[in-house]
Amino acid sequence: MQEFVYSNVEREMEVYGYDSVTKSHCRMCHGGCGVLVYTKNGRVAKIAGDPDCPINHGTLCSKGIASAQLAYHPDRLTHPVKRMGPKGSGKWERISWDEALDTIAERMVQYKESFGAESVVMGYGTGRENEAVIYRFANLLGSPNVLTAGHFCYGPRIATSIITCGTNPIVDYENHPKCIMVWGNNLVISNPDCYKGEPFSVSLDEGAQLIVVDPRLTRLAARANVWLQLRPGTDAALALGMLNVIVNEGLYDKEFVENYVHGWESFVKRVNEYPLDKVEEITWVPQKKVREAAHLFATIKPAAIQWGVAIEQQINCADNNRALMALMGITGNIDVPGGQVLFRTPKIRNVGQFGAHDKLPKEQAAKRLGGNRFRLAGNFAIINPKCVWDAILEEEPYAVKMLFFISSNPVMTRANAREVYQALEQVEFMAVSDFFMTPTAELADVVLPAATWLEMDYIGDFWKRHGYILPRRKVIQVGECRSDHEMLNDLAHRVGQGEYWWDTFEGGLDYILEPLGITWQGFKKMDYIRGEVKYQKYKEKGFSTPTRKFELWSTKLEEWGYDPLPQYREMPEGPVSTPELYKEYPYILITGMRLPGFFHTENRQVPWLRELHRDPVVEIHPDTAQKQGIEEGDWVIIESPRGKVRQRAKLSKGIDPRVVGAQHAWWFPERKDTGHGWDESNINILTDNAYETCDPAMGATNVRVLLCEIYPEINEGETT
Ligand SMILES: Nc1nc2c(c(=O)[nH]1)N[C@H]1C(S)=C(S)[C@@H](COP(=O)(O)OP(=O)(O)OC[C@H]3O[C@@H](n4cnc5c(=O)[nH]c(N)nc54)[C@H](O)[C@@H]3O)O[C@H]1N2
Ligand SMILES: Nc1nc2c(c(=O)[nH]1)N[C@H]1C(S)=C(S)[C@@H](COP(=O)(O)OP(=O)(O)OC[C@H]3O[C@@H](n4cnc5c(=O)[nH]c(N)nc54)[C@H](O)[C@@H]3O)O[C@H]1N2
Ligand code: SF4
Ligand SMILES: [Mo]
Numbered sequence: 112m113q114e115f116v117y118s119n120v121e122r123e124m125e126v127y128g129y130d131s132v133t134k135s136h137c138r139m140c141h142g143g144c145g146v147l148v149y150t151k152n153g154r155v156a157k158i159a160g161d162p163d164c165p166i167n168h169g170t171l172c173s174k175g176i177a178s179a180q181l182a183y184h185p186d187r188l189t190h191p192v193k194r195m196g197p198k199g200s201g202k203w204e205r206i207s208w209d210e211a212l213d214t215i216a217e218r219m220v221q222y223k224e225s226f227g228a229e230s231v232v233m234g235y236g237t238g239r240e241n242e243a244v245i246y247r248f249a250n251l252l253g254s255p256n257v258l259t260a261g262h263f264c265y266g267p268r269i270a271t272s273i274i275t276c277g278t279n280p281i282v283d284y285e286n287h288p289k290c291i292m293v294w295g296n297n298l299v300i301s302n303p304d305c306y307k308g309e310p311f312s313v314s315l316d317e318g319a320q321l322i323v324v325d326p327r328l329t330r331l332a333a334r335a336n337v338w339l340q341l342r343p344g345t346d347a348a349l350a351l352g353m354l355n356v357i358v359n360e361g362l363y364d365k366e367f368v369e370n371y372v373h374g375w376e377s378f379v380k381r382v383n384e385y386p387l388d389k390v391e392e393i394t395w396v397p398q399k400k401v402r403e404a405a406h407l408f409a410t411i412k413p414a415a416i417q418w419g420v421a422i423e424q425q426i427n428c429a430d431n432n433r434a435l436m437a438l439m440g441i442t443g444n445i446d447v448p449g450g451q452v453l454f455r456t457p458k459i460r461n462v463g464q465f466g467a468h469d470k471l472p473k474e475q476a477a478k479r480l481g482g483n484r485f486r487l488a489g490n491f492a493i494i495n496p497k498c499v500w501d502a503i504l505e506e507e508p509y510a511v512k513m514l515f516f517i518s519s520n521p522v523m524t525r526a527n528a529r530e531v532y533q534a535l536e537q538v539e540f541m542a543v544s545d546f547f548m549t550p551t552a553e554l555a556d557v558v559l560p561a562a563t564w565l566e567m568d569y570i571g572d573f574w575k576r577h578g579y580i581l582p583r584r585k586v587i588q589v590g591e592c593r594s595d596h597e598m599l600n601d602l603a604h605r606v607g608q609g610e611y612w613w614d615t616f617e618g619g620l621d622y623i624l625e626p627l628g629i630t631w632q633g634f635k636k637m638d639y640i641r642g643e644v645k646y647q648k649y650k651e652k653g654f655s656t657p658t659r660k661f662e663l664w665s666t667k668l669e670e671w672g673y674d675p676l677p678q679y680r681e682m683p684e685g686p687v688s689t690p691e692l693y694k695e696y697p698y699i700l701i702t703g704m705r706l707p708g709f710f711h712t713e714n715r716q717v718p719w720l721r722e723l724h725r726d727p728v729v730e731i732h733p734d735t736a737q738k739q740g741i742e743e744g745d746w747v748i749i750e751s752p753r754g755k756v757r758q759r760a761k762l763s764k765g766i767d768p769r770v771v772g773a774q775h776a777w778w779f780p781e782r783k784d785t786g787h788g789w790d791e792s793n794i795n796i797l798t799d800n801a802y803e804t805c806d807p808a809m810g811a812t813n814v815r816v817l818l819c820e821i822y823p824e825i826n827e828g829e830t831t
Contacts, residue, residue, distance in 0.1 A: 120147060127157075134161055134638070136571035136583040138564035139174035139181070140710050141238045141304055143167065143572055145638075146175060148565065148586045155179040155565060155587055163638060165579065166572075170309045172302060173708050177719040181563060182589055186716055186780065187546055188560040189590025198536055198554050201785040208591065211557050212598070215515065216605035218540045219252070222512045228253030229478045230512045232499055236260050236519030237711065238304070240569060241595040244619070245517055246466030246492065248599045251608045255471060255479035256511070260524070261493040262485070263424045263811040265304055270491045270809065271432040274667040277655030279576045280439060280451030282415040284310035288449045290411035291315070292322040292404070294435060295346065296419025297329050301705040303419065305577040311417065320411055322404045324349065325421075326701060327730070327772060328765025337404045343701045343770060344816035345394040347427045348679035349401065350434035352390030354382040356405035357441065363409065364443025371649060372440060373656075374664020374675065381676045393679065395767075409442050413449035421815055424703070426804060428811035429487055430677040433665070437677065440661045446647050453649075454578035455642035458626045462574045465623055467611065468492060478509070484802065485810030486671040495810030496525045497800045500534035517544040517595050518561065520712040522551045523776050526800035526812040527753065528793050544595055549712065550778055550789035560592045567594040568631065570623055578642040582635050673808050682816045683804035684752075689818070696751060696818035698735070702794045703775040703814065716780040727758040727792040730772040731821065736762050739822055746824040749773055751797035751817050757824055758792050771821055775814075 120132050129149040137144045137158075145164020149157040158178055162169035181187075191211035196202035206214075222230045233249040235242060237260045249257045259266065272279040282288060291314065299308035315321060315334070323335040324346070332338040341349050357363050358379055368375055387398040394401075408414050416439055422431040444450035476482075480498035482489030502511035514535070525531050535541060535554040543555040552558045569583040593601075596616040603612040613619055620631035627640070634640070653659030657666045669675040681688040685699065708720035715721055729749060731741065741747055745760045749771065758773055766772055775795065779788040790796055798814045805812050 123149065127151075129156060133584050133586050134582075135586060136564070136581045137171070137175040137178065138240060138571065138583065139178050140172075140302055142240060142564070143302070143307060143575070144171055144175055145581065146171065150586065153587075155182065164581070165639065165641075166581070167307050167309055170307075173720060173723065174710060174714065177708075177714070177717050178563065178565060180717045180719055181546065181714065182565050182587065184547075184716060186548075187589065188548060188558060189592060191557065191559050191591070193557050194555065199785050201553065203558070206557075208593070208601075211559055212602050212605055214557055215542045216602060218513055219606055222540075223252065226510055226512055227478070228475060229256055230510055232256040232258055232511050232514050234258040234514060234516040234519050234521070236521070236524060237264060238574060239518040239595075240571065240574065241517060242574060243462040243465040244596045244599050246462075246468065247611070248603055248608070250467045250471040251603070251611055252606065253472060253475045255476050255482070255492070256494060256499070257492060258494055258496055258499050261491070262488050262495050262809060263428065263814065264420050266488070266491060266493045267423045267428050267432055267806075267809045267811055268418075270487050270493070271429050272436060273491075274487075274656065274662065274665050275433060275436045276440070276445060276453065276661050278453045279305075280436070280445055281305050281454050281576050282311075282417055283413075283449050283452045284314050286413070286449035287314045287317045288319055288413050288415040290320040290322070290407055290414035292324065292408050292414070292416045293331055294324040294416055294418040295421030296417050297325075297331065297705060298417060298419070299331065300707050301419070305575045306417070320407055322407060326767060326770055327704070328763070332765070337400060337407060339396050339400055339404055340767060342393070342395040343699055344425050344427070344682040344685070345679070346422045346425075346431045347434050347677055348385060348390050348393040349396060350431070350438060351382055351385035351677065351679060352387055352394070352401045353405040353408065354434065354437055354441070355385050355387065355390070356402050357409045357438075358382050362406070363441040367443045367445075368441055371654070371661050373658040373660035373662045373666070378437070378663040378676060381678070385679070408438065412444070413447055414442060414444050415439070415449070415451050421701075423811055424815040425811065425813050426680055426683055426806055428806035429809045430679070434677040437663055440663065445661065446649060448646055452646065454576055455645070456576070456578055457580055457640045457642045459570075459573070459580065460623045460626060470611075481810055485805070485808060486673070487668070487808035488810045490671075493810070495802070495805060495812065496521065496531070497527070497802065497812075500530050503534040503538045504530075512539045514538050514541045515543075516541070516551060517599075520545075520549045520551045520776075522554070522789055523549075523712045523778055523793055523795065526795055526798035526814050528790065528795040529754065530800065531795075532789070544598065547716065547780065550787050553785045553787070559598055560590060562589070562592040562594040566592055567596070568617065568620065568635070569594070569596070570620055570634065573623065578644065579639050581639040582637065584635060668808065671808070683799070683813060684818045685816065692752065692818055696820045698771045698819050698821060699769055700749065700751065700797065700817045700819035701770060701772045701815055702798070704772055706774065709776070712776040712778055715778065727774050727777040728761045729758040729774070729821070730761050730763050730766050732766050732768040732770075733762045733764060734768045735771070735821070736760060741821070741823055746827070747821055748824050749794075749797065750820045753799060754796040756790070756792050756794060756796050771819060
């Protein structure tokens with residue numbers, strides 16, 4: 112435990128006349144950075160990095176610094192509203208919290224009684240530190256259906272790592288890996304999940320060798336010792352090729368393999384199916400480079416793989432993850448200092464325990480949408496979004512009547528956006544909790560005003576796997592906004608779950624901390640708590656898997672009827688799988704590269720952040736631009752078999768001429784019509800969500816690797 116201290120703030124207070132400073136924990140992204148929040152006349156006046164925080168060591172990104180512009184934004188929703196006209200009419204009326212929560216509760220109970228609790232779907236987007244309360248609420252309601260981004264983001268990492276080695280192996284930057292392989296990740300911009308770009312950059316400065324696997328020349332790729340510019344979506348083949356080199360040249364950790372892995376012989380057979388000439392043909396990466404990267408990674412110790420979401424939003428999602436874990440495992444880098452560590456969280460009630468999964472009746476769990484089709488996902492309480500849209504639109508396999516989205520903007524962020532829009536238009540009742548009237552909120556019946564991180568008490572990083580928890584302390588109150596935790600705590604009492612909840616959510620925080628023997632009031636006085644750090648724990652107890660081994664051959668996947676070993680499948684559409692379509696749509700489209708100022712659909716109304724990125728941008732090679740008659744800055748049309756959208760061209764020699772890279776999540780809050788231009792530049796108009804294009808075990812939707820055509824826009828608004 113770390114005592115609560117402030118460094119060097121007195122001078123700031125005196126010189127600038129601030130009236131208070133509070134240590135807190137930013138959550139403008141997945142969160143994590145320690146911050147000092149200064150106020151003047153009761154308002155947040157400045158946000159600075161906390162030099163004493165072990166996560167970010169005083170650094171912050173643009174989003175953290177701009178948090179107050181979000182919190183005080185004039186368009187912010189500051190009281191509950193209900194819709195008075197047809198969906199999309201934009202006719203809203205202010206209502207009280209009581210009326211809002213009573214209306215939602217009444218509908219929920221009514222649908223549960225008439226159609227079963229499974230007809231009520233709770234939803235959230237990416238991790239916003241409200242997942243544990245949402246699962247708790249849904250499980251106690253009896254609904255197995257919580258729609259998240261977990262099928263194609265982070266959920267696959269958790270699910271595949273649990274079945275392979277018990278938990279998510281986290282890169283141990285504190286002990287400086289000597290070789291880092293960054294795979295489909297751009298952490299200096301995205302600071303995702305358990306990571307911040309800062310400790311990674313320090314390890315590079317300490318001299319780590321860098322391998323980058325990315326189809327684009329990112330800043331990291333430019334700094335790399337080896338950059339593998341692969342054909343998008345061929346990651347599993349590349350990883351299996353590297354494994355082939357490591358196995359056949361005897362570069363693996365023999366002691367680890369002999370004692371701690373399951374399925375070695377079959378695994379060797381599998382990697383032998385990926386000789387480097389075949390790998391080069393599939394991936395476009397020259398054999399020499401694959402070998403060079405494999406040698407570096409296998410011979411420098413400790414080494415680690417920093418992997419990202421790009422490899423999860425593909426048909427090979429689970430196998431990509433498992434192939435990378437095999438690389439970590441057989442090179443002996445699991446649970447060693449400076450490698451990938453199976454960190455322990457402090458002894459609190461974890462997300463799963465707080466989420467009350469044990470309270471969901473078995474017969475209800477069996478009704479989880481898509482649970483029989485995507486069995487890896489189903490076993491981790493994750494569902495594929497199309498299953499929800501089908502249940503609304505086709506009532507298959509049963510009717511979904513109500514949606515409650517808490518921190519998600521699915522019209523913009525889920526594949527096949529037109530189908531999503533249609534489902535949201537058609538669902539009988541929808542509630543949304545958000546900061547703003549988004550294209551999704553515009554289709555709701557009731558919208559609740561959510562609190563930002565500056566307006567709540569919470570146990571930050573409670574869900575992460577890096578072993579720390581840090582207090583987030585409430586600094587301000589804006590209008591009638593309430594945290595998702597408080598609103599669900601209140602709603603729970605109205606739907607008959609009262610006995611499992613508290614008078615206020617502070618009781619929930621105490622409940623999470625209880626096993627540690629402290630309360631929220633006690634934790635609030637601390638800087639952070641860290642779980643016990645111990646390496647190579649498997650030497651004592653084995654891994655937390657069915658065989659107690661590191662499962663190269665997954666006994667769980669085998670049990671669920673999947674290939675127990677990682678394999679490479681061709682993309683659902685592409686030059687190899689659909690050559691005819693490739694003639695019509697001759698470029699490979701990748702989507703969703705993160706931008707520093709935005710978080711998916713968020714922050715386009717925040718002045719400092721919109722200034723960083725004014726318009727949606729698509730990256731193309733200058734040769735491609737010339738061929739297509741496109742110049743730098745032109746508005747262009749990107750078209751796939753599903754539809755077309757407009758973005759502005761940026762020419763870059765860092766992308767392969769055969770590949771086009773488009774931004775995602777673009778809407779235009781400044782447009783005051785109720786659509787806010789949701790379908791103009793929304794790349795998910797182009798993506799596909801057909802079940803057969805998803806990862807067969809995880810249900811991950813392929814939003815990353817498609818085919819497209821690109822050409823200059825002749826008339827503005829040609830897309831609609
Ligand atoms: N084509 C394509 N599509 C993608 C991706 C891609 O790379 N390419 N990436 C995907 C990934 S990885 C993810 S995780 C999803 C993300 O999908 P979403 O999470 O649906 O996307 P966001 O835009 O972050 O939506 C969050 C909404 O919640 C609000 N919000 C933020 N914080 C809070 C809070 O604390 N409480 C409440 N009540 N509301 C809050 C914001 O204002 C915003 O409207 O998008 C996915 N979509
Ligand atoms: N500022 C900001 N930060 C964010 C977010 C945000 O929207 N904005 N979103 C958050 C969320 S929810 C997530 S999931 C994370 C994601 O964070 P990251 O994992 O860093 O994701 P991306 O930046 O989308 O993609 C990383 C890299 O993958 C490359 N790539 C594309 N296709 C492929 C491929 O087929 N194979 C390989 N190997 N690489 C490929 C891209 O060129 C890109 O450079 O970021 C989080 N952080
Ligand atoms: S990286 Fe995330 S937690 Fe850190 S300052 Fe930026 S938005 Fe906040
Ligand atoms: Mo994500």
